[in-house]
Amino acid sequence: MTLRVKLESCFILHRKQYRENSYIIDIFSKNHGKIKAITRGIAKNKKALIQPFTPCYISWSIKTDLASVSSIESRGISPQLVDRKLLCAFYIN
Numbered sequence: 001m002t003l004r005v006k007l008e009s010c011f012i013l014h015r016k017q018y019r020e021n022s023y024i025i026d027i028f029s030k031n032h033g034k035i036k037a038i039t040r041g042i043a044k045n046k047k048a049l050i051q052p053f054t055p056c057y058i059s060w061s062i063k064t065d066l067a068s069v070s071s072i073e074s075r076g077i078s079p080q081l082v083d084r085k086l087l088c089a090f091y092i093n
Helices: 044-049 084-092
Strands: 003-018 022-029 033-040 054-062 067-074
Touching (some): 033 054
Parallel strands (some): 033 067
Antiparallel strands (some): 003 022, 022 033
């Protein structure tokens, strides 16, 4: 059974390069918790969204342990993390 989620409000917690044009990312969603996902073939203008602590809307489908991201959209400006806020973000991550 495949679960499909459309434009869920999320935060990207971590990213890791995977091959040339893909990333493995950890995302946090209020309704689905922490999810490990892979991005394949995301447009160059959307790659800037794949940064830690970035608020965005993400659509994905999941069949096994690793979800597959189908789209990613901006949800606003990334928070400015300095001093204690940055330390708290790293702790959460």
